[in-house]
Amino acid sequence: DTPNDPQAWIELGLQEYEQFKNYSAGIECFKKAIALNPHHSPVPSLSLANLYIEIQADARALELLSGTPMTGRAAGEKEHICGDALYNLGRLKEARSAYLRALTILSEDARIGSKLGLTEVRLGLKKNGLARLNRTLETNPEDCEMHDRMIKACILMNLMPQAAEAAERLAIEQPNPATILRAASIRAQMKEWMAAKEGIIRGLRLFPQNQELLQAKAELGREIARI
Numbered sequence: 001d002t003p004n005d006p007q008a009w010i011e012l013g014l015q016e017y018e019q020f021k022n023y024s025a026g027i028e029c030f031k032k033a034i035a036l037n038p039h040h041s042p043v044p045s046l047s048l049a050n051l052y053i054e055i056q057a058d059a060r061a062l063e064l065l066s067g068t069p070m071t072g073r074a075a076g077e078k079e080h081i082c083g084d085a086l087y088n089l090g091r092l093k094e095a096r097s098a099y100l101r102a103l104t105i106l107s108e109d110a111r112i113g114s115k116l117g118l119t120e121v122r123l124g125l126k127k128n129g130l131a132r133l134n135r136t137l138e139t140n141p142e143d144c145e146m147h148d149r150m151i152k153a154c155i156l157m158n159l160m161p162q163a164a165e166a167a168e169r170l171a172i173e174q175p176n177p178a179t180i181l182r183a184a185s186i187r188a189q190m191k192e193w194m195a196a197k198e199g200i201i202r203g204l205r206l207f208p209q210n211q212e213l214l215q216a217k218a219e220l221g222r223e224i225a226r227i
Contacts, residue, residue: 006040009033042074049081058085076105095119110136114146121153144174160190177210193223
């Protein structure tokens with residue numbers, strides 16, 4: 001009914017992207033909104049950049065945002081998205097700078113602090129990065145991605161007991177076969193076979209028919225029998 005209304009294209013694009021994961025349709029909707037009025041709203045550019053990251057077109061996200069000036073909270077989100085794209089491209093120093101700029105605007109956004117923490121660990125700023133990861137987890141214990149970053153950081157720092165504890169916390173906060181197996185696998189890497197098996201047994205109480213958990217239990221039983 002209103003083909004020249006950029007807001008209508010934005011709303012349709014958000015539905016296609018967020019609700020239906022129809023990325024190709026979302027891309028076309030956001031592009032249409034930008035073409036109709038590039039100054040109408042920062043939403044289509046930010047959403048399109050996020051969508052590019054979803055489909056691993058990180059360089060396209062950076063190219064889009066580099067030519068799109070923004071102010072206020074939108075500028076913080078722009079830096080956040082640029083940080084994500086730069087991180088995925090392995091440009092860690094630039095990613096850290098982008099996340100720091102984002103935090104100056106969106107200081108309350110724990111997601112950015114968590115991503116910055118892992119980036120700093122990977123850059124060798126381990127003490128600072130681990131402190132950031134701990135702070136964000138304390139305030140957001142339900143966030144699965146923050147737990148995941150903590151686990152990765154601990155493994156990178158060869159802090160395997162802490163990695164195992166972080167993985168076990170995640171398996172409690174977000175219990176599913178994948179998180180349970182991950183926690184057990186870290187214990188197994190440390191050759192803590194009994195602890196690994198106990199984790200699998202706890203998982204089987206929740207998912208008694210899961211074949212991967214049953215297989216892991218059998219394999220751990222064989223390892224323990226060799227001791």
